[in-house]
Amino acid sequence: MFEVRGFAAPQANAPLVPFKVPRRDVGPNDVHIEILYSGICHSDLHQAQDDWGPGIFPMVPGHEIVGRVKAVGPGVTKFKVGDYAGVGCMVDSCRECESCKRDLEQYCLTHTSFTYNGTEQDKTTPTYGGYSTDIVVQERFTVKISEKLDLKATAPLLCAGITTYSPLRHWKVGPGQKVGVVGLGGLGHMGVKFAKAMGAHVTMITTSASKGADAKRLGADTVLLSTDADAMKAAASSFDFLLNTVPVSHDLNPYINLLKLDGTMVLVGVLTPIDGMIGGALMLPRRTIAGSAIGGMAETQEMMDFCAEHGIVSDIEVVDMASINETYKRLVKNDVRYRFVIDMATMPA
Amino acid sequence: MFEVRGFAAPQANAPLVPFKVPRRDVGPNDVHIEILYSGICHSDLHQAQDDWGPGIFPMVPGHEIVGRVKAVGPGVTKFKVGDYAGVGCMVDSCRECESCKRDLEQYCLTHTSFTYNGTEQDKTTPTYGGYSTDIVVQERFTVKISEKLDLKATAPLLCAGITTYSPLRHWKVGPGQKVGVVGLGGLGHMGVKFAKAMGAHVTMITTSASKGADAKRLGADTVLLSTDADAMKAAASSFDFLLNTVPVSHDLNPYINLLKLDGTMVLVGVLTPIDGMIGGALMLPRRTIAGSAIGGMAETQEMMDFCAEHGIVSDIEVVDMASINETYKRLVKNDVRYRFVIDMATMPA
Structure with missing residues (x-):
């Protein structure tokens, strides 16, 4: 276990504040990603406000995560250190049910571990999202991102x-x-x-x-x-x-x-x-x-490859981590064309 | 043109009364059917009451029609005099649009002529339904009914x-x-x-x-x-x-x-x-x-054949034509298991 810098809503409807995010040590099949950009999805705001409650607080939003691989477990085959990697709305699922076998982990019949405001497969340990400097995720729940694409504009692909x-x-x-x-x-x-x-x-x-x-x-x-x-x-x-x-x-x-x-x-x-x-x-x-809800991990990779082939990325505006509460206010007014992305290099020390 | 005996709602929300129903002379591709039984669909009541208005009055309800072929035009190939025949919710359509070409006449892009409370393809001449002794219908909008089935219990197959x-x-x-x-x-x-x-x-x-x-x-x-x-x-x-x-x-x-x-x-x-x-x-x-709305004519025939193969008919209660207003009252109370069928032999003279 180690801690990284992040931002969290300490409770429902409260402004986001700096928060030390716990991350697990890299396991055999884990990928440790240094987060470079994190998209801001409208559902981040809904969940931070607990509109769909009851939410799990403190809550670190963010499920449009891209970055660079910092370390890999010995069982990881998809990445080497330095590769681009992405994480979307899920970080785990039972991997054994009919839905998971069909690569539809978002419809897992047992328990989908959503990237934040969710729990790990133990149904107890909270998950923390992408408004942070680092994340450790099972290889199955990561995708490869082509170097041909503008990395920051690929973040929203992971959800939108x-x-x-x-x-x-x-x-x-x-x-x-x-x-x-x-x-x-x-x-x-x-x-x-x-x-x-x-x-x-x-x-x-x-x-x-x-x-x-x-x-x-x-x-x-x-x-x-x-x-x-x-x-x-x-x-x-x-x-x-x-x-x-x-x-x-x-x-x-x-x-x-x-x-x-x-x-x-x-x-x-x-x-x-x-x-x-x-x-x-x-x-x-x-x-x-x-x-329809998001897509399975295999299809998310397929989409990423489709984007690389067709040169598709999201239209974005890059914002600072510290301005997150102001950015949320602009989001409420639909003052965005069409996705905000946090540059994680702006994370306060 | 000739007239046959029937029952009609003279106006919205009025009891049904005897009515002389105009029928066209048998054209080259027409089938003249002596109606033996006519099912009572809940939509008959809704339309007679003008619940879905504006209805066309006087209105002769009935779109679950079975009977015996009395005469056929020279172009008719499907029937000979004396055969059982059925008519459902439609009596005509444009027969040329994409839907009609796909045998989905109920979704005709131009104009489906519904069996009653509708108009012929001229969009002017009213159609009159099965609460009557005879009907004349284009061959395409008739189906053959197996002699193996209990005829009166096949009437509701034409809609239900x-x-x-x-x-x-x-x-x-x-x-x-x-x-x-x-x-x-x-x-x-x-x-x-x-x-x-x-x-x-x-x-x-x-x-x-x-x-x-x-x-x-x-x-x-x-x-x-x-x-x-x-x-x-x-x-x-x-x-x-x-x-x-x-x-x-x-x-x-x-x-x-x-x-x-x-x-x-x-x-x-x-x-x-x-x-x-x-x-x-x-x-x-x-x-x-x-x-989903009813089915096309080819599929209605397929269903009739399926019913003959599997011995499927409707569970019915036979009623008299003259008791139609009392029968409607029972229908409102759901006092029917599971379909009323009018025995057209009871039509008053």
Whole structure:
């Protein structure tokens, strides 16, 4: 056991403060990563505020972690010291259940150890996330990152990236398909990049006319304003697939109506209760709504390799560790295009 | 044009009364069917009351029609005079769009002519349903019925049957799968029979303990009381597929929680807005909700053939035409196991 420098929310709704983060000694299959950058996911804020409580405090947020390998256990085969490595939303799972055997550790039937605000497999030892200088993680729960990519801009791929990549792959999005991405934020901007790179015709569906130009820059073929009733009517029953990244409860019906026969809308942002979904709108024609949570480790590696091949990274703004509480305030105002990333070199001594 | 005897709701919320139903002369591809039995679907009542308005009045309900072929146009190849024939929820569609070409006429992109409370392809001429002695229908929108089956008990197959058969087929229900049917009524009792005949392990999920024995008689392997919190908890994440036949808005979350990873719940009953669906419950693990409406004509024939092969019919109670208003009152009280069928020989002169 050793301690490293980090920032933690000492309790619900309190500002983050410096915190000595305990890390385990490097085991046979562990990778010790010197964290260089840590993305700020909107869920960091929700959990630090205990919106979804009860949270585990003190809480060190951060599950979009990239850095350099500092040491490896003797059983580690994927890395050598000095390689780039990433850690996402999970640091362990039972590795034996049906889901784990299918490389879907996020759906582990026993216990997924989330990267922070979770517990290790003993269901007791708290996990601490990426707002820290170092982390020690099981090799299975790390990914390799190509040297070809801008490292700091790869951090958000570990959550925002895989969360959007996985459903696009699972529902086999590709050429000849009309795909809509609902909501242009951290998730949505990655959804546009991936859907485009997979060969689909991509429409950004947003409430904000001002985001239209940006959406096209990111790769969207067209922009559909969900506030424009005529445009929404003209687009009815025309989409094969919708990736809905909106993180708050909202009326699903206008989007359901955009789906064609056998079209699917996948929710990746909204965790809360949704009112007013019209049953009949799912029936005529036959339409599907589904949910999806991040992706398994093998698929996360696949996504990282896809990003290297297609030159895809996140659009980011680098911030200092000490400014985290101010950064959270900007996040609440959606004053970010499209992901904040903490430069861990700014960690106070 | 000729007139036949029937019953109609003269206006919204009025009792049904005798009505002279206009029928077209038999065209080259038409089949003239002497209606022997007409099932009573709960949607007949909703439409006669104009619950889903605005309805077209006078309205002759009935879309579960079986009878004997009385005459055929020269282009008809499927029938000869004297054969049994059935008509379901549709009597025409554009026959040219992408949906129609895929034999999914119920999802016609131009105009599906529903059997009553609809219009012909001219979008003007009203359609009149099965509470009548005769109907004239395009051959494509008729099905053949095996002489092996009890004819009167086949009538409900034309709506309750195909509505449950189609999603079970589309989502490939079969051996090795754990399937739940939510709600034991006209649709639910057919869902149990079909899912069982397709080889799945079938659970009837009901709020009513009194329906348990009946569910097993119909073929259910087990019964799960949705009011039993412990039993529902024990069954969490264990179903591959749920057929939800509940016809009114209800809390979907208890059923969503029964689905395993990549499990699907298909709604076939509820048309109205549904409140409170928890987005997060669709995500962990990845789960799907979809809707499905009846089935195409080719699939309706396939279902009829499946029924003949497996000896499947509906559980019915035969009623007189003149007692229709009393029968509707019993329907409102759910006093039916599981479908009323009008014996058209009782049509007043």
